[in-house]
Amino acid sequence: xxxxxxxxxxxxxxxxxxxxxxxxxxxxxxxxxxxxxxxxxxxxxxxxxxxxxxxxxxxxxxxxxxxxxxxxxxxxxxxxxxxxxxxxxxxxxxxxxxxxxxxxxxxxxxxxxxxxxxxxxxxxxxxxxxxxxxxxxxxxxxxxxxxxxxxxxxxxxxxxxxxxxxxxxxxxxxxxxxxxxxxxxxxxxxxxxxxxxxxxxxxxxxxxxxxxxxxxxxxxxxxxxxxxxxxxxxxxxxxxxxxxxxxxxxxxxxxxxxxxxxxxxxxxxxxxxxxxxxxxxxxxxxxxxxxxxxxxxxxxxxxxxxxxxxxxxxxxxxxxxxxxxxxxxxxxxxxxxxxxx
Numbered sequence: 001x002x003x004x005x006x007x008x009x010x011x012x013x014x015x016x017x018x019x020x021x022x023x024x025x026x027x028x029x030x031x032x033x034x035x036x037x038x039x040x041x042x043x044x045x046x047x048x049x050x051x052x053x054x055x056x057x058x059x060x061x062x063x064x065x066x067x068x069x070x071x072x073x074x075x076x077x078x079x080x081x082x083x084x085x086x087x088x089x090x091x092x093x094x095x096x097x098x099x100x101x102x103x104x105x106x107x108x109x110x111x112x113x114x115x116x117x118x119x120x121x122x123x124x125x126x127x128x129x130x131x132x133x134x135x136x137x138x139x140x141x142x143x144x145x146x147x148x149x150x151x152x153x154x155x156x157x158x159x160x161x162x163x164x165x166x167x168x169x170x171x172x173x174x175x176x177x178x179x180x181x182x183x184x185x186x187x188x189x190x191x192x193x194x195x196x197x198x199x200x201x202x203x204x205x206x207x208x209x210x211x212x213x214x215x216x217x218x219x220x221x222x223x224x225x226x227x228x229x230x231x232x233x234x235x236x237x238x239x240x241x242x243x244x245x246x247x248x249x250x251x252x253x254x255x256x257x258x259x260x261x262x263x264x265x266x267x268x269x270x271x272x273x274x275x276x277x278x279x280x281x282x283x284x285x286x287x288x289x290x291x292x293x294x295x296x297x298x299x300x301x302x303x304x305x306x307x308x309x310x311x312x313x314x315x316x317x318x319x320x321x322x323x324x325x326x327x328x329x330x331x332x333x334x335x336x337x338x339x340x341x
Contacts, residue, residue: 023046073303278328
């Protein structure tokens with residue numbers, strides 16, 4: 001079975017050889033439900049130049065990223081297969097000359113590792129950090145993605161926070177997503193445990209929030225594991241508009257110029273809209289969620305693409321800040337006027 005790798009960070013394949021050996025790495029990359037291509041997608045070649053360098057190393061990440069497209073998050077209410085464009089498969093065949101040495105099998109996600117995680121880190125198979133999260137009380141507020149890399153028995157176990165009821169489901173997808181809150185526990189919230197071969201891999205607590213004054217905003221972003229994660233901004237939001245134009249001096253049509261016509265005229269008028277959102281009071285562990293949001297390349301606010309304008313945040317701790325909340329500014333990625341060609 002394939003091993004999961006995160007291709008926003010380098011993924012290095014190293015082949016050991018001797019001086020003057022030609023090292024060839026053939027990459028076969030595809031998306032499900034297709035199968036491995038008949039010919040290599042890319043062929044990489046290096047020669048070991050001296051006895052001082054006994055190996056050749058290849059970074060395959062950028063080649064794999066071309067086959068991943070994170071466009072939109074789709075809500076789920078039960079175990080559901082993740083969209084096939086959100087990941088890809090890669091088989092890497094390493095040769096010395098024409099002699100096959102090793103075959104590597106990967107499934108690639110658009111995630112990354114922190115510098116502190118070191119070189120080619122491994123992953124648990126559940127692509128969201130354990131912790132406590134606030135969600136909307138009105139219904140589904142996101143999903144946890146998992147990957148079954150070795151035909152193990154995966155289960156999602158939901159426990160109602162008030163009733164104590166338990167709902168356990170055997171998961172059937174290779175790359176799947178389960179809802180934060182089981183439909184049976186929407187009004188009370190639940191504890192979610194992800195189990196692999198009856199061993200708990202990750203534990204989450206999802207607490208529904210009833211917001212009476214403000215309109216909550218769903219923020220979907222691609223997290224460090226390269227999958228969609230939902231964060232809810234519950235409190236006050238403020239919208240703004242910023243206009244841009246180009247201004248020129250116009251030449252008069254004649255010496256007897258018109259007093260009704262502009263001497264200075266503006267062209268290329270457009271505007272961008274921004275919104276500042278507030279999480280409300282959250283747990284200290286949200287600091288890593290906000291860190292991942294800051295580092296995300298794909299963000300949606302209520303399904304609309306945005307760009308993060310807040311470039312710096314204070315990662316708050318209870319010992320310093322008794323009440324923790326985060327205020328983040330986003331800019332909508334499309335201009336107000338339709339200038340798309």
